[in-house]
Amino acid sequence: MALISSKMIALNTLAPGFELLDVISGRNLSLKDLKSDKAIVVMFICNHCPFVQHIYKELVKVAHDYKVQGISFVGISANDPIEYPEDGPDHMKKVAESLGFSFPYLFDATQEVAKAYDAACTPDFFVYDAHLKCVYRGQFDDSRPNNGLPVTGSDLKAALESILAGQPVPQPQKPSIGCNIKWRT
Template sequence: MSKTASKMISLGTVAPEFYLKDTNSSEWLSFSDLKGEKGTLVLFICNHCPFVRHIIKEIVMIANDYRVQGIGVIAISSNDVSKYLEDAPEFMTEFAFENKMEFPYLYDETQEVAKAYDAACTPDFFLFNNQNKLVYRGQLDDSRPGNGIPLNGNDLRGAIDGVVYNRIINPNQKPSIGCNIKWK
């Protein structure tokens, strides 16, 4: 299990636009279609990564807690499926269903979206405010597979609360750690 850190791009970066197929609905959707009234969480995940599997229930709880408060939630998988078949779109649909993901799970076949966001790992989190400017890029919390620290989502939840309630978000953010994106 490789450990790759997120790249921590500059806060204030404007969300790159995209147009990708949702493996849950088979619709083609853009950032503009999916952004929330108060802000938008874009997360890069995949089906097979043990780091993602470790936190997927917390991700779903966060999505359910905050979508009703005006936060758009968008999951994207950018892995090369020729080398990692378990991340193919049909398995993404199955993964989303099994984990009760009621938010779009988009397939980035060309990997152009991952490159535009400078995504490096799964999971990799990007939180944008209502002006589509990056206010958080970092970890969910300190829990990792096998480290014994319970999941709570505190880091990400704190940032989302900042967006929802118009609070200052601490710019000192810890990078996410996960499997590297499987590039072509």
């Protein structure tokens, strides 16, 4: 596992469009289908990364809590399923169902969406406002596997609370840290 941090794209960058397979419903979903009139959280996650596994329970709770307030969430896995079969669509669906995802879990088979978002690691979080401009990119919180800090989602929640209050998202924003995306060679 190669430890890497997110690239921290420029704020106000427009969200790249996409249409990908949702492994839960079996339907293709687009950014246009998923966006809300408040914000959308685009998360690059996967099944096997210990950094993602570390936050899964709280991530599912945060997504549920903010979805009812009108914020959309989408998980995208872009890892190479040939080299990492546990990150393939069948396993993605099993994980989503076992954890009770309330958001679509999309498979980026070509890895073009991850490249368009300049995603680097799992987890990697991007929050776009109602106009699909990036207002947050970075970490879920300061917790990491084995660092002893509780998983709270505090950084992501602070961004979402600011959006709901009509306030600017807090600065500075810290990069996410996790496993590198498993690019095809």
